[in-house]
Every structure is written in C-alpha cells, then in structure tokens.
Amino acid sequence: MKNKLLQRALDFSKETATKRVALGFGFLVLLFTVFGYFVLPAIIKSQAEQFISGKLHRQMTVEKIKVSPYAMEINIHGLKIMEPDGKAVFASFEDLKVDLSSSSVFRMAPMVQEVRLNRPYFHLVRADASHYNIDDIVQLIASQPPSPDDKPARFAVMNIQVEGGRIEFEDRPEQANHKVEDLKLGIPFISSLPSQINIFVEPLLSAKVNGAPLLFKGKALPLADTREAQLNLDLEGVDVPNYLKYLPFEPNFKLSGSKLDIHLNASFRQPHNKAMALLLKGNLALKSVEVSDLAGKSVLRLPELAVQLGEISVFDGKIGIQKVALNGLVLNVDKDKNGTLNVSRLLPTAKSAAEPKAAATEKGVKSPGIQLSVEEFLVKDASLKFADEQTALPMQATAEKFDLSLQKIALDVQKREMRIGEVSSDSANLVLLQGKPGAVAPKKADAARDKGEAPGFVVNVAKVALANWSAQIEDRSRARPTITLVAPLSLNLADISTQAGQKSALEVQAKVNKTGQLAIKGKVGLSPLHADLALDIQEVDIMPLQVYFTDQVNLLVTRANLSTKGAVQLDQGSDGALKGGFKGDLALGNLAAVDKASTNDFLRWKSLAFAGVNAQLSPFSLNVEHVVLSDYFARVILSPEGRINLQDIMRSQAGGAKSLTDEASVASTPATPKPAATKSMPPVSIKKLVLQGGKVRFTDNFIKPNYTANLAALGGMVSGLSSNAKSMATVDLHGQVNNAPLKIAGKVNPLKGELALDIKAEVKSMELAPLSPYSGKYVGYGIEKGKLSFEVAYKVEDRKLTAENRLILDQLTFGERVEGSTAGNLPVHLAVALLRDRNGVIDINLPIGGSLDDPQFSVGGLIVRVIVNLIGKALTAPFALIGSLFGGGEELSWLEFDAGRAAITQAQEAKLKTLAKALTERPAVKLEITGRADPETDREGLRRASIDRKVRALKLKDMVGRGESAELDSVVVKPEEYPALLTRVYKDEKFTKPRNLIGMQKTLPVEEMEKLMLTNAQISDDDLTNLANRRAQAAKNWLVKTGRVPEERIYIVAGKGSAASSENAKAKPNRADFSLK
Known part of the structure; x- marks a missing residue:
C-alpha cells in the first residue's frame, strides 16, 4: 500500500514536472510571441528613432516595424530621415525586409536569407562650391575611432534586392537638378564564411541617370583574401552638355548634342598586404558632338567617336587603348587679325584665383607616371578647314574627305616621350588659298624659350605614309592669282624624331601641274636641321612663280620648266648658319619670254642645262662642269646712248618699266662709274659653256646710220670661266651674220671683279645689198652690191681698252640717188673711190683705246667717231686721207x-x-x-x-x-x-x-x-x-x-x-x- 502510494506519488511528481516543463515552455513561447510580435517592434522603432536621430542630429522616423520572430523576418515600413532643419526629407524608403535564416543558429553566424529594399530615396544638396547636405554625416563617420584589428565578422547575406530606388541631386550653385531613377540592385550572395568566401558574388545594378539607362553587373569576391571583383558598366545616351558645369574650369565653348555611351569591364584585385590592381576594359562612344565658340561659330563637328579600350591599369597609370575611331570629323580652325587661334580661345579659364592643391600621395610613395598606348587611331571621312584672317597675309586651307591612320601610339608622361608606329593616309584633297592682292608677309618674331620652361616631349614616329594625296595651292597675294596643282602626291617618312641628332628617311613622289614630276629621297633631321636628299625634278612648270618677280622685270615669261637631278646636303651649325649645298644637274627648258610692253618676242631657248653643279654655302662657292644653251633666240638692241637692252631686263628703281624690243623707246642709262672697292668675289667657276643653234636679231641704234643684223647658227664654246683674277677663259664661237661666217676667239674673264678680255672676232663676206634700205635712208644712195668683212681685236687690262678694228668692204657699189632721202647731197662716190683700192676693196684699220673709268668712254662711240672722222676726211680732206694711207x-x-x-x-x-x-x-x-x-x-x-x-x-x-x-x-x-x-x-x-x-x-x-x-x-x-x-x-x-x-x-x-x-x-x-x- 505504502509502496503504491509512493509509486503514485512518484508518478504524479513525474507527471507534474512534465506538465510544468510543458507549461513553462508554452509560457515562454507565448511570451516570445507576444514580445516578438508586439513589444519588440515598438522597442526597435523607439530605440532606432532615438539612436539614429541622436547620432545624425536629424530626425528619423519609422512608420511601422513588423517582426516575425518565428520566420526570423523583420519588415521596416516608411522610414524617413529629415534634413537637419526638419523641413525636407533627406533619405527614406518605403519598405525594408530582412529575412534571417535559421541556419544562423547552427553556423553561429548571421545568415540572411533575403534583404529587400523598396523605393529607397536620397536627396543630396550641394549648397555651394565646397559644402553638401551630408557634410555632417561624413564628418561623423570620419570621427569614429578605428575598430580593433579583430578577425572579420562571420556572416552570409543572400538575395539582396533594391527596387524602385531614386536619388535626387540638387546643385544650387549651378542651378541644376540631377536624378537617378528606377534604381535596381540585385546581389545574389555575399558571405564571409570560410566555406563560402571564395564563391563569386554577382551583383546587378540598373537605373536611369538623368534619363540615360545604366546597367552595372559583375562578379566579385569582396571578402576573400584576393578581394577580387569583375564588374561590367553599361551607360548609354548620357547627355554630356549637362555635365560641363562640373568641369574644374570655366568652359569657353559651347557643346551641343553630345551623347556618351559607356561599356566598361572593371577587374579589381587586392591580395592581402599587396598593392591593389584595377583594370578597365570596354568601349566608349561619343556621338553627335558639336563644339562652337561662345559666339556660336562651329569649331568642331564629330558625328561619332568610338574608343575601344585595351587594358587600363588605373593604379599603375597604364592606359591601353585598342582603337580610337573618328568618323566624319569636321574641324574649323581660324586665326584672327591679332594672330590668335580660335582653338586657343576655347582653352579653360580658371574659376577662381586660387590654385588647386596637388592631390596627396601615399606617404613615401611616388605617383606613377601615365603611360598611354593606342594600338590604332583612325580618322575617316574627315574635313579640315583653316583660315588665317590676318590682314598681312590671309590664308585659307581645306582638306576634304580624307582618312588618317595612326598605329602603335605610346605616350610616357614621366619620360616625356611619345612614340607612334605608323601614320598613314590615302586620297586626301588639300586646297590652300593664301593672300589677297597687295598683301605682304609679316616678319616673323624671334622665338624665345623661357629658361624655366620644361623641356618638350620627344616625339618618335617609326613611319609616315601618305598616298594619292592632291594639293591645290592658290596664291592671291598678287594681282593675278597663281594656282599650283600637286597630284598625285605620295610621301613616306621613317624614323622621325624630335630628339636632337635623329635623322629620318624621306621619300616623296609627286606630279606638279600635270606635266612635272617630282621625286625626293634621302635623310632629314629636325634638330639640328639636316638634309641629305636626292632630287629628281623633271619639267616642272615654273609659270606660277612668275608673279613673285614680274614686278621687277620688263619681260613676261610665257613658257618655262625646271628640271634637276642631284643631291642636296644641308646641316645647321651651332651658330644657326646652314652649311652644305647642291651637287648635280639642273636645266631650265622650253623658255619663252616676250617684251612685257609690246608682247614682241624677246628671248627663248629649248634648253639651258647646267651639268656637274657644285654649289656650297658658308662660305659660298659655285662650280659647274659645263653649261649648254641650245636652240636659243634673243632680240638685242643697242640704244643711241650705247646701252644694250639686256641690261634693262631688271627694272631699276629710277628707270621703272620700259620696252625691251621697241627700238625707239630703249631708254638710256648713264655710264656706270668704276665700282667702289668691295669684298673679293666668291669662288665661281664654269669649266665649259657650250652654245648651240643660236639666233640673235641685233639692232644697233648707236651707229648712224642704224643697223640691224641677223645672227644665226651661233655656237661654240667658252672654257675655263672663273672668278679667279688670274684665270682667263678661252672663247671659241662661230656663227653667221646675215649668212656670212662669224668667228670669235680669245680670252675673257667676266666673273672677276674687273673685266678682263683679249678677244678677236671676224666676219667674212657678209652681203651688203640687204642693207640698201639703210644706206638709201642715211646716205642717199642704195647699195647695188658689195661684201663686208671685218676683224676686231679687243684687249682690256687694268680697266684700259686697246682695240684694233679692221673693216674690209669688197666691191662696194652705190646705185642711183634715192629720191626723198633725208641725207644731204654727199659725194659718196668720191668717198668710196678714195677708200677703194684697185681691186675694189676698201681696207680700213681703226685702232682705238681708252679708260673704262672715263664716264664718256664707249667702245661703240670710239669706233663711230673714228669712222666718222675717216669719212669726213674722205669728203673734206681727201689728200689727208690718202696721206694717212700712203704717206705725205x-x-x-x-x-x-x-x-x-x-x-x-x-x-x-x-x-x-x-x-x-x-x-x-x-x-x-x-x-x-x-x-x-x-x-x-x-x-x-x-x-x-x-x-x-x-x-x-x-x-x-x-x-x-x-x-x-x-x-x-x-x-x-x-x-x-x-x-x-x-x-x-x-x-x-x-x-x-x-x-x-x-x-x-x-x-x-x-x-x-x-x-x-x-x-x-x-x-x-x-x-x-x-x-x-x-x-x-x-x-x-x-x-x-x-x-x-x-x-x-x-x-x-x-x-x-x-x-x-x-x-x-x-x-x-x-x-x-x-x-x-
């Protein structure tokens, strides 16, 4: 019994304990439920509002917080953070849901199953140039003490979502508002758990930035030791002009219609205790760009700019660009009357006088220099226009529809070096219009470098290739514009550098004015100036050059071309003087020139060729192996004053314009006095001068009666021309005068300071009958027959002339008196009878002499005076003449x-x-x-x-x-x-x-x-x-x-x-x- 009672008691006690545990547990659950659902939200709401408002000094309110303790979920509704003045909302969101996973208990770390934020909102305000409405928050964060260096917290957050986000940025100084709308963010997973730390996080962000769609996605290991991330950014249709106001300078230009597309891939990596690395790849595109000056005049128009990035290492300063392409570029550059370029007026103007401070670098670490490389830079279908509005020498240049390619560009800012692999262009059309009538080029100002100026960049270009270019050059600075066409034009350069001593290979091929050919090949250098070039120029029309000398001459060139083949060598010394010269051949061919006043033929030749030319500078010297003048014609007139018309080719300042072929208007010029002592003549030598097939129409108005002769088949050679005072050239010329043989031989030195010569000339059996009109006019009788021969010998030494002139008239016979002749009734028959010997020959020797320093001295004058005196004696003192011939x-x-x-x-x-x-x-x-x-x-x-x-x-x-x-x-x-x-x-x-x-x-x-x-x-x-x-x-x-x-x-x-x-x-x-x- 007792045992039964005890057993019952024991059973009861056991039953009561279980109930008590159950009741207790039930009570706890009830308490937890009541607390979690009803008490905790209020506590969180109250504490959060109190804590955040106290920390931020801004009122923060939450409309409602809902906690689901069994679902381990919290929902926050209607959060608002006000501005410090409490008048406006600074930040808010409509709903925030955080769902904590039950695995957090087992992993002993917070495991968030889902985070969802709906309709977040931020209102940012820029109050002035350096103050924002978040300054207090930034300051608060910066003032927080650093956290101890403990192990990173263990956590895992999954399924992070932001929906309907909106950010408003109010820029009061610029009076602008910016909006980020439809902001969406998705992060599937982020964890610091050892087992999950190496799992990639793949975030996704999308929004509209001022209406431009933005897409940001990638993958990352933010908490792994490597801190690795790969992110993709897609931003399209950004209206660039809206952001010009945020440039660190005041723009002096207007930008319209520019839309920017950005497609970037960023790779970030920062292993523990190692330098971080940020690599960028992707594409940039700028469309519909138009830049104009403040007056609205267009400077640049670019339909499309595409940049394909190679790899950009942000923290190393290495920028790799795979390709840059400019399509349809139109660039308008002009220079105003003050010589200022419009593009220079677009350069920035500082907004304030304060200079920006250099950004601080890490302690003891120097900022790496920027290294830029561009694999390919392409310009397609571009047009360039340049206008120089200076009143002194206006110019316009246009290059239409051309392509340009630059390959392998490398820029090292720290080394101040730029390298370009190749520059090439094909089929460009260049038009250059320069000057206006009467314009004169301004003098160049002396360039001076500030001693404190940093050295410039060294630019190296491996190769430049321009093919199928054309250039039309029009000079309007003269009364009659000139046009020079160079097409096609090809240019190749190799190893170009601005570095001192660097030499580049140059090759140019071009056709000039449709018929001329130009070829240049060799080496050139910029610093110091150097050229070692082989020239091959064939039949280049020089007519466009005439406008530059036509005002200084009295002739008009109607046809001429230049050819040359040789080598040019130039080197600039330390004093800036050029040394070197030209070796080779050159020729001026097919020249024709007329008298500018009358358009009568004056000068022409088939070829004037210089072979074996050696011209040197500093000091000057000129040596020519031989010169050949072939198939030439000249109109030569001797004026009544003894001046030859060839001396009037160049216009003198006093004489001005004059005719070269009008016999009546060939002006006189006073005799030239002995030249003042000058420096010795530079070395000049011409080993051989050859004349072939020449014709000269010569009129002598100095001798009365006047005389005109036709010289034909003029040829021969002059050997050994030299400026050496002791040297004398050998002359051997031949030809015909009015079909009579002509021969000139002797020694001459026209290149020395003072004329020296020892020349003999002779004409054999020139028919006199063609001269009958002249004798009829000036003598009164026509010539029925007769032949003229003469032998002359001139010697000039020490500016003194001695000459022998032997005239032989064979069978000179005058006809009947010419009626109406202006000549007096001269007894010419007697004169002839007195002078003619029994064989019908008149043989007269006329020795003359004089000093070239005599202002009245003239060879022609002396000869004429002797002849006149001889004829006078025949008429007035015949026995004196006979006495002079025979004695007595x-x-x-x-x-x-x-x-x-x-x-x-x-x-x-x-x-x-x-x-x-x-x-x-x-x-x-x-x-x-x-x-x-x-x-x-x-x-x-x-x-x-x-x-x-x-x-x-x-x-x-x-x-x-x-x-x-x-x-x-x-x-x-x-x-x-x-x-x-x-x-x-x-x-x-x-x-x-x-x-x-x-x-x-x-x-x-x-x-x-x-x-x-x-x-x-x-x-x-x-x-x-x-x-x-x-x-x-x-x-x-x-x-x-x-x-x-x-x-x-x-x-x-x-x-x-x-x-x-x-x-x-x-x-x-x-x-x-x-x-x-």
Whole structure:
C-alpha cells in the first residue's frame, strides 16, 4: 500500500514536472510571441528613432516595424530621415525586409536569407562650391575611432534586392537638378564564411541617370583574401552638355548634342598586404558632338567617336587603348587679325584665383607616371578647314574627305616621350588659298624659350605614309592669282624624331601641274636641321612663280620648266648658319619670254642645262662642269646712248618699266662709274659653256646710220670661266651674220671683279645689198652690191681698252640717188673711190683705246667717231686721207715751184711719187691740176728766169758754134762763165745803158747789169698765166710719163695768173693745186 502510494506519488511528481516543463515552455513561447510580435517592434522603432536621430542630429522616423520572430523576418515600413532643419526629407524608403535564416543558429553566424529594399530615396544638396547636405554625416563617420584589428565578422547575406530606388541631386550653385531613377540592385550572395568566401558574388545594378539607362553587373569576391571583383558598366545616351558645369574650369565653348555611351569591364584585385590592381576594359562612344565658340561659330563637328579600350591599369597609370575611331570629323580652325587661334580661345579659364592643391600621395610613395598606348587611331571621312584672317597675309586651307591612320601610339608622361608606329593616309584633297592682292608677309618674331620652361616631349614616329594625296595651292597675294596643282602626291617618312641628332628617311613622289614630276629621297633631321636628299625634278612648270618677280622685270615669261637631278646636303651649325649645298644637274627648258610692253618676242631657248653643279654655302662657292644653251633666240638692241637692252631686263628703281624690243623707246642709262672697292668675289667657276643653234636679231641704234643684223647658227664654246683674277677663259664661237661666217676667239674673264678680255672676232663676206634700205635712208644712195668683212681685236687690262678694228668692204657699189632721202647731197662716190683700192676693196684699220673709268668712254662711240672722222676726211680732206694711207699727209694736195719756174724740183718729185701710187691704187679717182702764178714773186722770178734763159741761150749758141750739140734745158752755166756771158747778153739789150764821160757804155759789175736788166724786163699777166699752165702741164707730164698714171684720169684746169686763194694757205703761192674727183 505504502509502496503504491509512493509509486503514485512518484508518478504524479513525474507527471507534474512534465506538465510544468510543458507549461513553462508554452509560457515562454507565448511570451516570445507576444514580445516578438508586439513589444519588440515598438522597442526597435523607439530605440532606432532615438539612436539614429541622436547620432545624425536629424530626425528619423519609422512608420511601422513588423517582426516575425518565428520566420526570423523583420519588415521596416516608411522610414524617413529629415534634413537637419526638419523641413525636407533627406533619405527614406518605403519598405525594408530582412529575412534571417535559421541556419544562423547552427553556423553561429548571421545568415540572411533575403534583404529587400523598396523605393529607397536620397536627396543630396550641394549648397555651394565646397559644402553638401551630408557634410555632417561624413564628418561623423570620419570621427569614429578605428575598430580593433579583430578577425572579420562571420556572416552570409543572400538575395539582396533594391527596387524602385531614386536619388535626387540638387546643385544650387549651378542651378541644376540631377536624378537617378528606377534604381535596381540585385546581389545574389555575399558571405564571409570560410566555406563560402571564395564563391563569386554577382551583383546587378540598373537605373536611369538623368534619363540615360545604366546597367552595372559583375562578379566579385569582396571578402576573400584576393578581394577580387569583375564588374561590367553599361551607360548609354548620357547627355554630356549637362555635365560641363562640373568641369574644374570655366568652359569657353559651347557643346551641343553630345551623347556618351559607356561599356566598361572593371577587374579589381587586392591580395592581402599587396598593392591593389584595377583594370578597365570596354568601349566608349561619343556621338553627335558639336563644339562652337561662345559666339556660336562651329569649331568642331564629330558625328561619332568610338574608343575601344585595351587594358587600363588605373593604379599603375597604364592606359591601353585598342582603337580610337573618328568618323566624319569636321574641324574649323581660324586665326584672327591679332594672330590668335580660335582653338586657343576655347582653352579653360580658371574659376577662381586660387590654385588647386596637388592631390596627396601615399606617404613615401611616388605617383606613377601615365603611360598611354593606342594600338590604332583612325580618322575617316574627315574635313579640315583653316583660315588665317590676318590682314598681312590671309590664308585659307581645306582638306576634304580624307582618312588618317595612326598605329602603335605610346605616350610616357614621366619620360616625356611619345612614340607612334605608323601614320598613314590615302586620297586626301588639300586646297590652300593664301593672300589677297597687295598683301605682304609679316616678319616673323624671334622665338624665345623661357629658361624655366620644361623641356618638350620627344616625339618618335617609326613611319609616315601618305598616298594619292592632291594639293591645290592658290596664291592671291598678287594681282593675278597663281594656282599650283600637286597630284598625285605620295610621301613616306621613317624614323622621325624630335630628339636632337635623329635623322629620318624621306621619300616623296609627286606630279606638279600635270606635266612635272617630282621625286625626293634621302635623310632629314629636325634638330639640328639636316638634309641629305636626292632630287629628281623633271619639267616642272615654273609659270606660277612668275608673279613673285614680274614686278621687277620688263619681260613676261610665257613658257618655262625646271628640271634637276642631284643631291642636296644641308646641316645647321651651332651658330644657326646652314652649311652644305647642291651637287648635280639642273636645266631650265622650253623658255619663252616676250617684251612685257609690246608682247614682241624677246628671248627663248629649248634648253639651258647646267651639268656637274657644285654649289656650297658658308662660305659660298659655285662650280659647274659645263653649261649648254641650245636652240636659243634673243632680240638685242643697242640704244643711241650705247646701252644694250639686256641690261634693262631688271627694272631699276629710277628707270621703272620700259620696252625691251621697241627700238625707239630703249631708254638710256648713264655710264656706270668704276665700282667702289668691295669684298673679293666668291669662288665661281664654269669649266665649259657650250652654245648651240643660236639666233640673235641685233639692232644697233648707236651707229648712224642704224643697223640691224641677223645672227644665226651661233655656237661654240667658252672654257675655263672663273672668278679667279688670274684665270682667263678661252672663247671659241662661230656663227653667221646675215649668212656670212662669224668667228670669235680669245680670252675673257667676266666673273672677276674687273673685266678682263683679249678677244678677236671676224666676219667674212657678209652681203651688203640687204642693207640698201639703210644706206638709201642715211646716205642717199642704195647699195647695188658689195661684201663686208671685218676683224676686231679687243684687249682690256687694268680697266684700259686697246682695240684694233679692221673693216674690209669688197666691191662696194652705190646705185642711183634715192629720191626723198633725208641725207644731204654727199659725194659718196668720191668717198668710196678714195677708200677703194684697185681691186675694189676698201681696207680700213681703226685702232682705238681708252679708260673704262672715263664716264664718256664707249667702245661703240670710239669706233663711230673714228669712222666718222675717216669719212669726213674722205669728203673734206681727201689728200689727208690718202696721206694717212700712203704717206705725205695734206701736202699732197699741191706741188710747189720756184718763183718764175715751171720745172719740178727733186724734192717735189717725192710728192708726185706718193700721189701716183695713190692714184694707181684708187683707179676710180680722177685728178684735176690747176697751175698758179703769183703776181709778185713769180713776176720777179720770170724776170730772173728771162736773164737766165738768155745767158744759157748764148752759151748754147757758142756750143753749137763749136760743133757741140745740146738742148737749152740741159745747158749748165758755170759760175766762172756767168759774168762773161751776162756781159754779152747785157750789151745786146735794147734799153738805155749808162755811159761814161766819153759816151761809151760803162763796164758794170754783174749785180748792176742784172739790176738794169730786171728793171727793164717786161712781164705781162699773160706771162703769169702761161707760167701757171706750164706748171700744171709739168705736173701732169711727170705723173703720166714717170708715175704712169693714165692720161685720161688727169685734167688740167686753166691756170690762174692772179694771187692764190686762201685755200692751202700753208703752201707757197708758186704752185700747182691738185683736186680729186
């Protein structure tokens, strides 16, 4: 019984304990349920509002909190955080759900099964340039003490979702509002549990940023030791102009229509205790870009810019870009009247005077320099326009529809170096319009580098290739615009560098003005300037260059081309001077030039070729192996003042414009005085100058009458031209003058400071009949026939000229007098007769000389004066001319006799011999002899002659009486015989004689007898006339008999018994006068 009671008691106690446990557990569940559902939300709400409001100093309210303790879920509804002033909502969300997994109990770590946030909202305000409405929150966070370095908390959160998020950003300084709408975030999983830490988290974020869709997704290991993440960002249609206001400078441009697309892939990795790495890849696209200046003028228009990123290592400063493509770029660049580029006016202006401080770097760590690489940079269908509005030299340049490719670009900012693998372009059209009428290029300002300026970047380009380009260059700076077309144009460069001493390979191929060919190949350098180039230029039309010198010349080039083949070498020394030169050949071909005033032909040639040219700079020297001028023509005119028209090709400042071919208007220029002493002439030499197939039409207006000759087939050679004062060039030229052979030979040095020459020239048998119009005009008679030959020899030494001019006129025959001629009635026939020898040849030697320093000196003038004097003598003093040719001078014009005598003395026979010789050599000349007798001296002479004749007659009678034969003229009375013979003659005289006292004739001395006989001798005027005639006859008899002059060429003019005229005043009155006809 007792045992049963005890057993019952024990059973009851057991039953009661179980009930108690059950009741207790039930109570706890009830308490937990009541607390969890009803008490805990209120506590959380109250504590949260109190705590957060206290911490943030902002009112935070929660509309409702719902806790599901059994589901381990909490829902927070209607949370709001106000601004500090409590007037506006700073942040809010509509609903937050957190679902805790029951596995948290077993894993001893919070395991969140789901987090869902609906309609979150943030309102950010930028109050001014440096203050935001979250400054207090940022400051609060920054002021929190760092957490101890414990092990990271263990947790796992799954299925994180944000729906309908919205962020509003109010930018009060810029008066702008920005919105992020439709924000969605999905993170499937994030955990720090060791077993899950290496599982990738794949977040997803999408939104609309100011209407532009944003997509952000990827995968990450945020809590693993590697801290690894890969994220993709897609942002499309960003309106770039809305963000210009956030640039750190004040933009001086307007940007319209620009839309930005961003597609990025970011890879982040930061292993423990190692440097972090952030790599970016993806694509960027900018569309419909238009940049204009503040006045609204378009500067840049870009339909599309596409950037394909390679790999960007953000923290290493390495930027890799796979490809950059610009499609349809239009760039308008202009320079205003002050020389300022419009693109420079677009550069930023600081918003404040304060300079931004450099960003702090990690302690002891230097910021790495930026290294940029671009695999490919493409410009397609681009257009470039450049306008220079400077009044001095306006210019416009356009390049239309061209493509440009840059390969392998590398930029190292720290090393200040840029490398480009290749630059290429194909089929670009370049048009260059420069200048306006009358514009003059401005002087370049001296460039100066600030000593404190950092050195520039070194740019290296491995290769540049431009193909199928065309360039049209139009210069409007002259009255008549010039257009030069270069097409096609190809250019290749290799190893280009701005680094000092670097040399680049250059090759250019082009066609110039459709017919010319241009080829350049070699090495060039920029710093210092260097060129080692092979040139090959063929038949490039130089007509476009004429506008640059036409105002300085009096000719107009109507055709010409330039060819050259050789090498150019230039090097810039440390002083900036260029050294080097040109070696090779060049030619100016097919030149034709006319007189600008009259358009008459002036100069032309087929080719002017320079072979073996060696021209050097610093110091200057020029050496040419040979020059060939072929198939040339020149119009050469010598003015009345002795100036050749070739000297007027260049316009002088004083002379101005003048005609080169109008004979009447070829202006004169005063003789050039001796040049002032100057520095020695630089070394110049031309080994050989060859002339071929030349024609020259030469007019000499200096000589009266004027003369025009046609020189043809001019050729030959000039060897050894040199500026060396001791050197003389050898001249050997030949040709034809009016179809007569011409030859020029000798020595000359026209390149030395003072002219030196020793030249001989000759013309053989030039027909004179073609010159009949000139002789008819200026002489009064036409030329029927005749040939001209001449030999000249000129020598100039020490500025003094000595010359020999031999003229030979063969069979010169004048025709009838030309009616209406302006020439006077000149006795030209006599002149010709006097000058022409018995073979019909006129041979004249004209020696001249003078100093080149004489302002009045002129070779042509001297020759003309000599010729004029010679002709003058032929007309006015013919015997002086004969005397100069044969000896005797002017005295040949008379023959003197003793008073009262007609006998020719031995001394006078010498004159007659010279005169006979001249008459023999001049068979066309006739001679007239006029005897003369003086009434005084000849009357006395006749008286004495009568006594002498009577004495000799008496002796002849005695001789005959003795049987001797003799003639009266041969009788000679000896002095000892004379008194006796005179006494006998005296006794026979019939006049009254003196007698003595007895009436007988006195015996008188010889003198007294002669005196009485002379006194009583009667001489009449007829006796004087007879004496004059006998004297003329005596001269004629001698010339005919002794001098062998044909009698028919000699005429006796009636004697003159009166006193002699004033003519031949130097001669005695007892003479015979000669006259040539």
